[in-house]
Amino acid sequence: MTICATEDATELDSPHRTALTIAADGSYAARLARHDDAAGSWFPERWTLSGPEPYAVPLPGSQPEEPDSQLLPLTDGRVLIVRRVADRFACSLLYPTGPGTGELLLGAVEAAELTLLPPTPGGSLGYALAPEAHRTVLWLVHGGAHGPERVTEIPGRCSGGVWLDRAGRLLALDREWDGRTKTVLVDLERGGGTGPLLQITEDSNDRLLLADPDSGLLLVRSDAPGHDRLGWGVLGSSLPVRFPECLRPAGTSVTPFAAQPGQMLAPESCAVAFRMDRMDAVGGAWLGVWRPSGRELRQLPVPEGWLAGAGLWTVAGALLLPYATDAEPCGVARMAIPLGPVEGAEPAGAERRVEPAGAVGHAEPVGMGRPVEAVEVGRPVETVRAQRPVELMRPVQGPASGAGGGERPPAAGADKVAGGGIVPGARTSTEVAGGIVLDAGDTDNRSTASAQLRALDAEPQRAPSHPQMCRPVPLQQAPLAAR
Numbered sequence: 001m002t003i004c005a006t007e008d009a010t011e012l013d014s015p016h017r018t019a020l021t022i023a024a025d026g027s028y029a030a031r032l033a034r035h036d037d038a039a040g041s042w043f044p045e046r047w048t049l050s051g052p053e054p055y056a057v058p059l060p061g062s063q064p065e066e067p068d069s070q071l072l073p074l075t076d077g078r079v080l081i082v083r084r085v086a087d088r089f090a091c092s093l094l095y096p097t098g099p100g101t102g103e104l105l106l107g108a109v110e111a112a113e114l115t116l117l118p119p120t121p122g123g124s125l126g127y128a129l130a131p132e133a134h135r136t137v138l139w140l141v142h143g144g145a146h147g148p149e150r151v152t153e154i155p156g157r158c159s160g161g162v163w164l165d166r167a168g169r170l171l172a173l174d175r176e177w178d179g180r181t182k183t184v185l186v187d188l189e190r191g192g193g194t195g196p197l198l199q200i201t202e203d204s205n206d207r208l209l210l211a212d213p214d215s216g217l218l219l220v221r222s223d224a225p226g227h228d229r230l231g232w233g234v235l236g237s238s239l240p241v242r243f244p245e246c247l248r249p250a251g252t253s254v255t256p257f258a259a260q261p262g263q264m265l266a267p268e269s270c271a272v273a274f275r276m277d278r279m280d281a282v283g284g285a286w287l288g289v290w291r292p293s294g295r296e297l298r299q300l301p302v303p304e305g306w307l308a309g310a311g312l313w314t315v316a317g318a319l320l321l322p323y324a325t326d327a328e329p330c331g332v333a334r335m336a337i338p339l340g341p342v343e344g345a346e347p348a349g350a351e352r353r354v355e356p357a358g359a360v361g362h363a364e365p366v367g368m369g370r371p372v373e374a375v376e377v378g379r380p381v382e383t384v385r386a387q388r389p390v391e392l393m394r395p396v397q398g399p400a401s402g403a404g405g406g407e408r409p410p411a412a413g414a415d416k417v418a419g420g421g422i423v424p425g426a427r428t429s430t431e432v433a434g435g436i437v438l439d440a441g442d443t444d445n446r447s448t449a450s451a452q453l454r455a456l457d458a459e460p461q462r463a464p465s466h467p468q469m470c471r472p473v474p475l476q477q478a479p480l481a482a483r
Contacts (some may be wrong), residue, residue: 001350003354005280010176017033019031019307019309019310020047020307021071021072021073021118021119021310022049022073022310022312022322023073023074023075023119023309024075024119024120024121024122024123025075025121025123025376026049026073026312026320027049027050027077027123028046028047028048028049028050028073028074028077028079028171029046029047029049029073029310029322030044030045030046030047030071030072030073030079031044031047031071031307032044032045032065032067032069033045033056033058033070039064041064041065042065042066042067042069042104043056043059043060043061043064043065043349044058044059044061044065044069044071044079044081044094045057045059045277046059046073046077046079046094046096047073047077047322047330048077049312049320049332050199052328054322054331055330056094056329056330057215058101059079059094059096060101061094061101065081065083066083066084068084069081069082069083069084069257070082070115070116071116072116072119072126073119074093074119074123074124074126074142075122075123075124076123076124077095078093078094078095078103078361079093079094079095080092080093080094080116080126080127080141080142081093081094082114082116082141084114085108086091086144087110087112088108088109088110088111089108089109089111089128090105090107091105091106091107091108091126091141091142091147092104092105092106093106093142102329104129105242106141106142106148107146107147107148108128108148109130109139109141109148111130111132111137112130112132112415113130113131114128114129114130114139115129115130115159116128116141117161117171118161118162118163120163120168121163121165121166121167121168121213121409122167122168123254124143125140125143125168126140126141126142126143126162127139127140127141127151128141129158129159129160129161129173131157131158134152134155135154135155135156136153136154136156136157136158136173136175137150137152137153137154138150138152138153138154138158138171138186138192139151144158147194151188151192152186152191152192152193152194153297154173154175154184154186154194155175155177155298156176156178156375157175157176157177158173158174158175158176158184159173159174159176160173160174160183160207160209161173161210161286162208162209162210163210163211163213164185164211164235165213165462166213167186167189169187169189170185170186170187170188171185171186171188172184172186172197172208172211173186174200174207174208174269175302180202180203180205181205181206181207182196182197182198182199182205182206183196183197183198183206183207183208184196184197184221185197190389194439196214196219198220200222200224200241204222204223204224205222205223206220206221206222206224207220207221208220209221209230209255209256210256210257210258210272211235211259212259212260212261212263212264212267212270212343213266214261214262214264214265214434215234215259215263215264215266215267215269215270216234216235216236216237216265216267217232217234217235217259217263217267217272217292218232218234218235219231219259219272220232220233220241222243225243229243229247229248230244230247230248230254230256231243231244232244232248232292233268234267237267242292244290244292244297246290246295246297247290248299249276249297249299251278251279251280252276252277252278252279253275253276253278253279253286254274254275254297255274255275255276255277255309256272256273256274256275257273257274257275257309257310257311258272258273258311258312258313258319259271259272259273259313260272260291260313260317261313261314261315261336262315267292268291268292268293268318269292269293270291270292270336271290271291271313271317272289272290272291273287273288273289273290273311273313273319274287274288274289274290275287275288275308275309276288276299277308285291285302285308285309286299286300286301286302287299287300287301287302287321287335288300288317289319297454298337300335301339302321302323302333303321303323303331303333304321304323304325305325305331306321306322306323306333307321307322307323307324308417310322312429317322317335317337318333318334318335318337319332319334319337320332320335321332321333321335321460331379338456353410366471425429425438461483
């Protein structure tokens with residue numbers, strides 16, 4: 001799964017540095033590129049990433065594209081494009097055909113706004129959100145029997161979009177409702193029924209940024225600690241959502257965009273790649289790499305012309321970063337990321353520089369690399385107080401009654417965390433106040449005290465074909481034991 005950050009004004013002004021969206025399996029990618037001429041007109045461009053060398057194919061239409069046209073690469077090599085035409089959005093499939101571009105019109109969606117969601121895990125469907133005054137319509141814009149189809153209506157204004165499983169059944173959306181933003185779950189296999197997924201406090205704004213279906217690792221952003229912080233938890237787990245101090249470096253914006261696949265049921269070993277941006281006038285983007293079991297956010301240089309916010313982990317642990325320059329308009333750098341502990345580490349809280357073996361400084365084309373510096377950041381632990389435990393709900397068992405499918409309450413008799421927010425077998429805590437678990441072992445600057453997850457286990461017999469989606473993701477024995 002890949003999260004592609006929205007391009008900023010600097011990237012839009014460059015003919016080579018526009019946002020790239022990568023298909024779920026990493027086979028293809030697509031972006032809007034600009035002709036390097038006086039007009040600087042826009043055209044769709046498809047990248048092929050599955051061969052021995054990446055290459056790009058232009059897919060120009062009969063006229064230049066508008067810069068707000070949206071692209072979604074499919075795993076069959078076609079590219080879904082959504083264009084605004086007056087008061088509607090036209091959806092088409094683009095594909096190379098001989099010297100030109102083939103186009104298959106799928107239909108149109110009448111809406112004031114329409115935003116494509118990230119690529120589906122299967123890679124053959126396309127979904128989009130159409131927010132209205134007090135609701136959001138989820139559309140299947142590609143893959144339906146007769147053009148774009150309405151899937152469900154969700155009360156409130158929804159944004160974001162994170163896939164929680166490999167089957168493309170469970171979709172998480174950030175919903176603004178009654179002045180607060182919470183993450184809700186949409187079960188596409190059961191008619192688009194919705195239900196709550198994440199709530200840290202009643203008054204906090206809680207958003208899901210990234211999910212890894214293999215390990216169950218979740219990256220969230222919440223202002224429950226008093227200001228926006230990045231935190232991590234595990235889907236369906238009773239372990240606490242934690243807010244590592246290293247994920248808020250001073251003067252820097254940190255956005256996750258890719259997680260390492262293949263870490264089955266091992267969320268602490270799952271590496272996450274971050275786009276890091278300076279928040280001052282100087283600007284600039286570079287790479288950050290972190291995993292929950294580590295105590296640092298490693299900051300690494302990126303290849304020249306990196307399409308910031310785009311990248312893909314391989315199962316072997318290499319990070320692929322696409323880039324485009326005048327000399328090489330289509331390239332992919334392979335980063336050999338140092339993820340192991342650094343020998344001779346200084347105590348947490350002391351900023352230092354190291355040169356770990358195998359680290360990549362200036363990323364080279366695939367297969368090449370050289371050592372560079374990495375930075376460890378540490379800060380004092382802060383205490384977070386919340387009004388109630390985090391709620392991580394199970395998928396609903398069907399769509400809500402009434403048109404559009406609204407919210408459903410959790411099933412009666414669903415298991416809750418025992419002991420007022422303390423889970424049997426969880427780490428010992430020194431204090432419990434208002435649903436908050438203060439971990440006695442959190443003295444290493446890795447995280448703050450945080451709210452306790454509450455998992456509601458679904459009834460497995462109701463969804464026999466997807467048992468792994470309905471039960472909490474188990475962890476390894478004592479994954480957060482003292483080290």
